[in-house]
Amino acid sequence: MASIKDVAAQAGLSVATVSRVLNDHPSVSEDARRRVLAAVQTLGYRPNALARSLRTDQTRTLGLVISDVMNPYFTELARSVEEEARALGYSVIIGNADERPELQDHHVRTLLDRRIDGLLVSPTDGGSPLMLDAARAGTPMVFVDRWIPGVDVPVVRSDGQAAVRDLVAHLHRIGHRRLAIIAGPAATTTGRERVDAFRAALREHGLELPGTYIGQGDFQAGSGRRVTDGFLDLAEPPEVVFAADNLMALGALDAVRARGLRVPDDIALAAFDDIPWFVHTDPPVTAIAQPTGALGRAAVRALVDRIEGRPGASVTLPARLVVRRSCGEPVPPQSPSPVRRSTP
Amino acid sequence: MASIKDVAAQAGLSVATVSRVLNDHPSVSEDARRRVLAAVQTLGYRPNALARSLRTDQTRTLGLVISDVMNPYFTELARSVEEEARALGYSVIIGNADERPELQDHHVRTLLDRRIDGLLVSPTDGGSPLMLDAARAGTPMVFVDRWIPGVDVPVVRSDGQAAVRDLVAHLHRIGHRRLAIIAGPAATTTGRERVDAFRAALREHGLELPGTYIGQGDFQAGSGRRVTDGFLDLAEPPEVVFAADNLMALGALDAVRARGLRVPDDIALAAFDDIPWFVHTDPPVTAIAQPTGALGRAAVRALVDRIEGRPGASVTLPARLVVRRSCGEPVPPQSPSPVRRSTP
DNA sequence: CCTCCTCGTGGAATCGATTACACGAGGGAT
DNA sequence: ATCCCTCGTGTAATCGATTCCACGAGGAGG
Structure with missing residues (x-):
């Protein structure tokens, strides 16, 4: 691969001048500039980013x-x-x-x-x-x-506290009282915060969040499946499962489906993080959307x-709550599809 | 940030010896090795990848x-x-x-x-x-x-030809005769190949692929929506839409849903590329899975x-066909969920 | 005891860029 | 005519590594 020396030789100039042209330094003659650019062209020269970075x-x-x-x-x-x-x-x-x-x-x-x-x-x-x-x-x-x-x-x-409060209010209005959460790892802030926000919101409605209704997940689908299975095995299973991210919600859907149960009739589901697929899942999933x-x-x-x-x-x-059908009625007039791709 | 010179000084050795220790070159004394390693430790030295790459x-x-x-x-x-x-x-x-x-x-x-x-x-x-x-x-x-x-x-x-043939056979068996495709860009091989494979498979059943049933997409959701809208506006809309990738299938679902129509009752859907969400969409989507x-x-x-x-x-x-419910009956005994995460 | 190897080490060149400094040419001011 | 700037250019140091080559010490073999 051609180096700056080759360009200098080809142009009949020193490497210093070549470098100046390439970094368009002011003090370089029009003639020199032309010759360097021509040499660069014929050699197909591209500066070595490693060398440049090492020096600068x-x-x-x-x-x-x-x-x-x-x-x-x-x-x-x-x-x-x-x-x-x-x-x-x-x-x-x-x-x-x-x-x-x-x-x-x-x-x-x-x-x-x-x-x-x-x-x-x-x-x-x-x-x-x-x-x-x-x-x-x-x-x-x-x-x-x-x-x-x-x-x-x-x-x-993104601060999801207000959105979580909206979510819990929504669930409470529908009539749900036994709410469970699939939490993220306690080592992460989002793992802890979402549980805290959830618990605080429950308290506003006079509800508790018992230990059995906090499942420890790891933000991946497998853990969502496992935790949901645990919830469904309880003597008194929750009426709602709130997954702290979208992958654990996917796992929860897997678990529910594997038992032949239906969302939201048998158990309701909500998730943190909204993604385009939530519009088309069976049923569409109520989620908290971040301005990603x-x-x-x-x-x-x-x-x-x-x-x-x-x-x-x-x-x-x-963050904001996007209500769909996975928690039961009331169905909103039209749940908006999260916008992707186009940046306004 | 500490450089190899600092390490050499700290260890009371030359940079050459330090370099030898770091690249565990054989001829270096145990004593030198220990001193270098100690110096590296106390300085928190890490070799500069740029310099190393430039040289090697x-x-x-x-x-x-x-x-x-x-x-x-x-x-x-x-x-x-x-x-x-x-x-x-x-x-x-x-x-x-x-x-x-x-x-x-x-x-x-x-x-x-x-x-x-x-x-x-x-x-x-x-x-x-x-x-x-x-x-x-x-x-x-x-x-x-x-x-x-x-x-x-x-x-x-991945070669999808056999899987596409399986798909068309499946569709034909169900009774579908008017099959359309949302193609990828003609500039890509996968864009062309999937159309060709589809057309060839149709021919085996004595079916044609008319121009109006080939929609030009770009492998992104928006185009899937647009093309599907076009199909639905035809005097004689297709009975099946085959999307050449999963994002265009998402767009197709969007379009169908926006009109208040149902898959597969009003129109069937299949897609190239299988993803975990296809298990939980409404309905689960029949897809061609690549060994990604x-x-x-x-x-x-x-x-x-x-x-x-x-x-x-x-x-x-x-690639292989994974049959689910988006093309109508027959429902397979149990459609497998594509495996993610764990590498065996 | 001398010679020859081997081993461990250091000096210095090198990779491909940037840039401080020096220098010569030319132009304007005095 | 002399002095001084400015402008364009080149020489060489430098960034942080690797590696060829030289060198001195010490051991083996004659």
């Missing part, structure tokens, strides 16, 4: 470590992150932690070794020493969706702010 | 350019690719082309600039000069899922073979 100490690359690529929520987040980053002149390297702390660490390490300019993380756990050290050492970092308390890093997230695209974009802006020396603020955006 | 001319990184991250099929592909690559000691950088040729080019260029060791592509179009040049110039490359004819690059893909994980793994192995100087062979794996 910046990669114009962001690392994004997400908890699970197979989760449509994170997939959409990744898409909006890449889009916004590209608009700001950055590339993104995605690492998929698959909800496994050791994999998360692997990716953080690899990204740091590559000297990315900044890191966007949705932590799977309480934070490994590696990540905490990196944050303390001054690596620009922003938490997105989930975060780690006690670390001085901006957090871009906006979160991704805000996270990138906060991170780039930090990288470029500006403060970089935390952002919290509200 | 290899990044141990694979580029993967996929057509659309929001498509669960590609998402699963990406996951299996990363998994296999990691097992072989490689990292993966994913570029999302979003079915747009110019974005695909952007990512290929960026990846090439980073001097990735090899490229895995699922081309969105007939191939830009950039990509063809790279292939000709000897960049190790493998096509996955889709490919470009006339380029000397191994292809790892196996494809991703085979593609990585082929690419790594090329990179490491071995031949690197093309692979074709069969």
Whole structure:
């Protein structure tokens, strides 16, 4: 592959001049510029990003470590992150932690070794020493969706508390009293927060959340299935299951279906995170929708702010309840389909 | 950030010796090794991947350019690719082309600039000069899922012909005669092949595929909606719509639902690519399942073979029909749920 | 005791870029 | 005519690693 030296030779100039042309530095003659550009053309030269980054100490690359690529929520987040980053002149390297702390660490390490300019993380756990050290050492970092308390890093997230309250009110109005939740891992903020919000909302209606109605999941489909099975085996099964993410809701549907039961007649279902498929499931699933695209974009802006020396603020955006039929009547006039693809 | 020089100083040795320890070169004394390791520990040193790659001319990184991250099929592909690559000691950088040729080019260029060791592509179009040049110039490359004819690059893909024939036989048996297809872009091999296979299978039953029953889609949900609307507006609408991918099937469901019609009573639906949600849609969707994980793994192995100087062979794996209820009776005894997550 | 190897180590070149500094040519002000 | 800037260019240092080559110490063999 042609290097800058080859271009210099071909153009009959020094590498310094070639470099100046390529970075359009002002003091270079029109003649030199033309010759360099011609040489670049004929050699098909492309600058070596590694060499450039080594010298300039910046990669114009962001690392994004997400908890699970197979989760449509994170997939959409990744898409909006890449889009916004590209608009700001950055590339993104995605690492998929698959909800496994050791994999998360692997990716953080690899990204740091590559000297990315900044890191966007949705932590799977309480934070490994590696990540905490990196944050303390001054690596620009922003938490997105989930975060780690006690670390001085901006957090871009969605607040589901009001939406959860709306959900519980909706369930209560329909007549449900025995409400259960499939929780996410206690090591994650979203895992804890959603349970807390749920419990607080129940209390407003004078309801309890007994221990047997809190199932421990891990944000993946298998755990949703397992926990739902447990609920259905109880002497007094819940009337509603609220899954703390969409994959566990998928698992819950699997479990219900495997027993030949029906939603919402035999048991009602609601989920955190709205995805396009929830419109077409049997029945359409009532869900709490996060402003995913906006979160991704805000996270990138906060991170780039930090990288470029500006403060970089935390952002919290509200989630909202989308009522469909999976919790029973009343059916709303027309449940809107979550909007994808087109960014207005 | 500490460099190898700092480690050398801390250990009281030269950078050469430090480097030898780090790459566990045989000729280094036990004493030196201990001192270097201690220095690495206290400084929290991590080698700079950029510098290393610049010197050794290899990044141990694979580029993967996929057509659309929001498509669960590609998402699963990406996951299996990363998994296999990691097992072989490689990292993966994913570029999302979003079915747009110019974005695909952007990512290929960026990846090439980073001097990735090899490229895995699922081309969105007939191939830009950039990509063809790279292939000709000897960049190790493998096509996955889709490919470009006339380029000397191994292809790892799934053959759906037999499964499409099974599907058409199934539809014919049920009594359907007017079958339509939502095709993918003609610029992609999968776009063309699926139409061809469908037409050939119809012919075996003495059926035609009229032009009005071929809708031009782009593998994204919006086009599925649009095309299905067109079908439903025909004087004689088809009895079955076969969507060439899962997102267009989602769009088709949207369109049918918007008119207050029912699947399969008013119109039947089948799709290429099976995903977990198809089990729980209303009704469960009959689909053609690709061995996605196996494809991703085979593609990585082929690419790594090329990179490491071995031949690197093309692979074709069969797809299979999964019958559910979206095409009407007969209902199979129990339609299996596609397996995710766990790799056996 | 001398010679020859082997082993462990360090010096320095190298990868491909960027950039500080030096330098010569040309033009304007004095 | 002299001085001083500005402009365009080139030389060389530098980023952080790897690796070829040279070198000194020590052991084996004659």
